Amino acid sequence: MNFPTPAEQLTYFRKQQNQVVDTIQQLVEIESPSDVKAAVDRLVTVLASRFGELGGKVRAHRAEKFGNHLEIRFKAARASDSKPVLLLGHTDTVYPIGTISKMPFRVTKGRVFGPGVLDMKGGIALMLHVIEALLEWSDGKLPLPVTVFLVSDEEVGSQSSRAITEKLARESAAVLVLEPAAGLNGAAKTSRKGVGEYELRVFGKAAHSGLDFEKGQSAVVELAHQVLAISKLVDLQRGITLNVGKISGGTRVNVVPAEARASIDVRIANKQDAPEVERRLRALEPVNPICKISLNGGINRPPMERTPGVAVLFAKATEIALELGWQLEEAAVGGGSDGNFTAALGIPTLDGLGAVGEGAHAEHESILISELPRRAALLAGLIARV
Ligand SMILES: [Zn+2]
Numbered sequence: 001m002n003f004p005t006p007a008e009q010l011t012y013f014r015k016q017q018n019q020v021v022d023t024i025q026q027l028v029e030i031e032s033p034s035d036v037k038a039a040v041d042r043l044v045t046v047l048a049s050r051f052g053e054l055g056g057k058v059r060a061h062r063a064e065k066f067g068n069h070l071e072i073r074f075k076a077a078r079a080s081d082s083k084p085v086l087l088l089g090h091t092d093t094v095y096p097i098g099t100i101s102k103m104p105f106r107v108t109k110g111r112v113f114g115p116g117v118l119d120m121k122g123g124i125a126l127m128l129h130v131i132e133a134l135l136e137w138s139d140g141k142l143p144l145p146v147t148v149f150l151v152s153d154e155e156v157g158s159q160s161s162r163a164i165t166e167k168l169a170r171e172s173a174a175v176l177v178l179e180p181a182a183g184l185n186g187a188a189k190t191s192r193k194g195v196g197e198y199e200l201r202v203f204g205k206a207a208h209s210g211l212d213f214e215k216g217q218s219a220v221v222e223l224a225h226q227v228l229a230i231s232k233l234v235d236l237q238r239g240i241t242l243n244v245g246k247i248s249g250g251t252r253v254n255v256v257p258a259e260a261r262a263s264i265d266v267r268i269a270n271k272q273d274a275p276e277v278e279r280r281l282r283a284l285e286p287v288n289p290i291c292k293i294s295l296n297g298g299i300n301r302p303p304m305e306r307t308p309g310v311a312v313l314f315a316k317a318t319e320i321a322l323e324l325g326w327q328l329e330e331a332a333v334g335g336g337s338d339g340n341f342t343a344a345l346g347i348p349t350l351d352g353l354g355a356v357g358e359g360a361h362a363e364h365e366s367i368l369i370s371e372l373p374r375r376a377a378l379l380a381g382l383i384a385r386v
Contacts, residue, residue: 003143006324009133009324009376009381010324010325010373010374013374013376016373019129020125020126021369024105024112024117027116028115031093031099032091032092033097034092035156037065037066039097040066040091040152041067047070047150048072050128052072054135055074056072056148057074061164066160067152069149069161070148071164074142074147083172084173085175086149086174086175086342089178090152090155092153093115094116095116105117111366117367118180118359118367119179119180120179120180124178126178126354126379127379130383134380134384142383143383146383149164149165158300161338162338162341165338166341169342170345174313175342176349177189177339177342178353178354179339179351180352180354181355184357185329186375187328188314188317188328188330188350188353190311190332192337193267193268193334194267194304195336196265196267196277196278197263197264198281198296198298199261199262200230202219204221204258204259204291205290207255207256208255209254216255217291219259220249222287223260226284226287227247230284231244233280233281238273239268240277241267244264245264245265246263247260247263248261264281266299270305278298301336301340302340304336304343306332309347309348309349310343312348314330314350317350317382320381321374321378324381326374331352333352350382356368
């Protein structure tokens with residue numbers, strides 16, 4: 001078969017649409033919360049055999065606490081020394097086991113619903129079907145070598161997979177991340193904020209709130225001061241946000257609380273702001289001098305900045321989209337992905353190439369079925385042309 005024109009590719013993927021939806025169903029119905037290794041491993045086993053059937057060389061990287069990380073390599077037609085394209089994704093979801101019975105996989109009103117359907121089992125299904133198509137169009141070999149890497153801990157910070165992602169990125173020409181597109185117009189993501197997570201602990205002194213009130217030193221009152229101080233570090237103009245997303249403290253209503261804590265989510269748009277935010281958080285001092293505070297954590301994902309390499313990749317993607325008859329937009333988003341790591345290494349990275357939909361991590365998580373063919377054709381074009 002000759003390599004099809006963009007229009008022919010779209011026709012091909014429209015014919016494949018139902019099969020892509022079937023694949024998404026297969027993946028969604030194997031629940032895979034980040035913290036249940038056995039569950040994620042079940043999905044990884046299925047994916048290993050699906051990619052293996054296409055002729056990929058499969059390697060599972062054993063992870064202790066999380067599901068195994070899955071690497072699959074496909075060779076190229078040309079016996080060239082071209083560097084591979086890295087397709088990046090994750091098998092884990094934020095949904096606990098049993099969610100599938102409350103929000104089952106279903107197809108309705110042109111959409112597919114289900115836990116993880118958008119973030120990002122739809123993206124993994126696209127990888128499978130696009131590789132299959134490219135193999136069919138070029139006599140069993142891909143136009144460029146392709147490495148697929150699916151991590152199992154992305155939703156919880158990617159600590160156990162980060163080093164492998166970075167190693168694979170360093171040996172690749174470009175990284176295409178199959179995380180969901182931004183918004184219902186399907187924009188690609190060309191920059192993402194960096195992400196940090198901190199925990200602030202406050203230690204006061206317990207006392208009976210009736211008998212010995214004045215002997216107590218309230219950790220909750222101290223925490224309240226700290227929360228306000230933290231919120232003053234927000235600088236929207238520079239893209240710096242700090243969200244105290246969770247607080248806890250105290251033991252009973254009639255005890256002056258001896259302990260309290262806060263979890264803080266930090267986002268930064270520029271990597272040079274990381275040391276400053278870190279320094280200002282570390283510089284927090286107790287307002288009540290008898291209380292003590294301690295801070296744990298750090299910035300765990302650098303921002304994905306719109307480097308010249310990212311811009312070139314996006315320009316290629318817009319060109320391919322135009323040939324397919326649409327104007328691909330780009331977006332800067334606050335959420336992080338493993339693309340943050342690869343872009344920070346200077347490897348051209350384009351993110352948000354996965355499914356189009358809405359409601360990631362929420363009950364109405366869904367994707368638009370009609371968008372699947374052109375997402376597939378865009379990915380196919382990028383793999384052929386990077
Ligand atoms: Zn994701």
